[in-house]
Amino acid sequence: MANLKDIKKRIGSVKNTQQITKAMKMVSAAKLRRAQEAVVAARPYADKMQDVLSGMAMRDIESDHPLLETREKKRALVVIMTADRGLCGGFNSSIAKAAEAFVKEQAEGFEEYTLRIIGRKGNEALKRRPNLEIDKVYENLTGNITYATASLLGSEIVEDYIEGKFDAVFMIYNSFISVINQEVTTSQLLPISPETEQADDGAYVADYIYEPSSVDVIESILPKYIEVQIFRALLESVASEQGARMSSMDSASKNASEMIDKLTLQYNRARQAAITTELMEIISGAESIK
Numbered sequence: 659m660a661n662l663k664d665i666k667k668r669i670g671s672v673k674n675t676q677q678i679t680k681a682m683k684m685v686s687a688a689k690l691r692r693a694q695e696a697v698v699a700a701r702p703y704a705d706k707m708q709d710v711l712s713g714m715a716m717r718d719i720e721s722d723h724p725l726l727e728t729r730e731k732k733r734a735l736v737v738i739m740t741a742d743r744g745l746c747g748g749f750n751s752s753i754a755k756a757a758e759a760f761v762k763e764q765a766e767g768f769e770e771y772t773l774r775i776i777g778r779k780g781n782e783a784l785k786r787r788p789n790l791e792i793d794k795v796y797e798n799l800t801g802n803i804t805y806a807t808a809s810l811l812g813s814e815i816v817e818d819y820i821e822g823k824f825d826a827v828f829m830i831y832n833s834f835i836s837v838i839n840q841e842v843t844t845s846q847l848l849p850i851s852p853e854t855e856q857a858d859d860g861a862y863v864a865d866y867i868y869e870p871s872s873v874d875v876i877e878s879i880l881p882k883y884i885e886v887q888i889f890r891a892l893l894e895s896v897a898s899e900q901g902a903r904m905s906s907m908d909s910a911s912k913n914a915s916e917m918i919d920k921l922t923l924q925y926n927r928a929r930q931a932a933i934t935t936e937l938m939e940i941i942s943g944a945e946s947i948k
Contacts, residue, residue, distance in 0.1 A: 661928070662925065662928055662929055662932065665921055665924055665925040665928060666925060668921055669918060669921045669922060669925065672914050672917050672918050672921065673914075673918060675910075675914055676910075676911055676914035676915065676918070679907045679910040679911045679914060680907070680911050682745065682903065682907045683904055683907035683908050683911060686900045686901075686903040686904035686907060687900075687904050689900045690837065690897065690900035690901055690904055693834075693893065693896045693897035693900050694834065694897050696803070696893050696896075696897070697834055697890075697893045697894055697897045700886075700889060700890045700893050701890065703886065704886050704887060704889075704890040707879070707882070707883050707886055708883075710879065711850065711876070711879065711880075711883060714872065714875075714876055723876070723877050723880055724819070724820045725816065725819065725820075725848060725849060725850050725880045725881070725884070726849055726850055726880070727849055728849050728851075729825040729826070729849070730825060731766070731767050731768045731769065731825060731826070732768065732769050732770065732825050733768065733769065733770045733771075733772065733823070733824050733825055734766060734768040734770070734771050734772070734824060734825060734826045734827070734828060735771075735772050735774055735793065735815070735818070735819075735823075735824040735826070735827045735828070736757060736760060736761065736771055736772065736773050736774070736827075736828050736829075736830060737774045737776065737815070737827065737828070737829045737830070737847070737888075738753060738754075738757045738773055738774070738775045738776065738777075738780050738784075738829075738830050738831075739753070739776045739777060739780075739800075739829070739830070739831035739832070739891060739892065739895040740753050740754070740775065740776065740777030740778075740779045740780030740783075740895075741777050741778075741779050741780075741800060741895075741899045742777050742778045742779065742797055742798055742799075742800055742801070743778075743779070743903075744779055745903060745906060745907070746899055746902040746903035746906055747902045747903070747905060747906040747909075748902070749832060749840065749898060749899055749902035749903070750777070750779040750780060750783060751783065752832070752840075752842050753780060753830060753831070753832060753842060754780060754783035754784055756830055756842045756844065757773065757780075757784065757830050758784065758787060758790065760828070760830065760844060761773070761789075761790060762789075765844075766826065766828070766846075768825070768826065770791070771791070772791045772792075772793045772824070773790060773791065773792045773793060774792075774793045774794050774795075774796075774815075775792060775794070775795045775796070776795075776796045776799055776800070776811075776892075776895075777796075777797070777799075777800060778795075778797045778798075780795075781795045781797075796811075799892075800892070800895065800896050800899065803889075803892045803893055803896055805885070805889050807892070808885050808886075808888040808889035808892055809885045809889075811888050812881070812884045812885035812888045813881075813885075815827055815847070815848070815884065815888075816848075816881055816884055819848050819849075824848075826846065826848060826849065827846070827847040827848040828844060828845065828846055828847060829843075829844070829845050829847050829887075829888070829891050830842065830843070830844050831843055831891045831892075831894060831895045831898075832894065832895055832898035832899070832902075833894050833898065834894050834897035834898045834901060836901070837901040837904055837905055838901070838905050840898035840901060840902055843891075843894075845887075845891075847884060847887060847888070848884070850880060850883065850884075
C-alpha cells in the first residue's frame, strides 16, 4: 500500500489537473457561444444560395462554366477540416478515420485521392498512414475564422479545379448539432450539382428577370457559392471543436472529482491503519514493561 505522503501528493496533483480542466471548460464555453452564433448566422445565407442555384437549374439555364463540368473520375481532392489543438475527445480522430475510410474504400469511385488538410491534428494523424497522399496542410487557421480566409481557400481550390488538377472536390468536417453531438459530414464541393427536384404539384415557382443575363449571373454566383460553403464548413468545424472540448473537459473534471474521492478514502484508511499500528506498538511496549 502506498504511504501517506505519496497518496497526499497524488491528491494534490489530481486537484491541480482538475483546476486546469475546469478552466479549459469555461474558456471553451465562451468560445462555443460565439462560434454557435456564427454558425446559426451563416446557415441561412448558405442554404439560400443553394436554393438560388437549384431554382436556376430548374429553369434549364445552360452554362458551360467549368465548375459545372462533370469529368471522368480520375483524381479527387478531399479537404479535411480538423483542429490545431487536442483535448477535444474524438473530434479529430473521427475525421481522420472517416477520411482514411473514404480514400481506402474509394467511396466515389475515383482512381486517386489527394488530401488537403486544415488543422495540425489532422496532419499528425494521417501523415504516417500508408497510401495517403497529402497535398497541402494549413495550420493556425481555425483560431479566428473570417470570410477572407474562406475566400482564399476557395479561390485556390477553384483555380486547381479549373486547371484540371482534380476532377472533383469533397469536404469532410464535423457538423455542429449540439454540445454533445457532432456529426461527421462528407459533401461534394465540385463539380457543383444544383438540386433539380421539381416542385410539388400546385406549388408556386417564382420567376426572375436576370440582369445582365442569366448566364452572367450564374457564372458570378458559382465561385461565391464555393467560398460560402467552405466558410460554413469552417464555422461548423470550429463550433463542433469547442463543443467537443467543453464536453471532454467536463467529463475530465468529473473523473478527477471521483479520483479525488477515492484517493481521499484510501488516504484516510492508510492513516487509520498507521494510527492503529502505532497504538498497538504502544500497548505492546507497555505490556512488555509489566
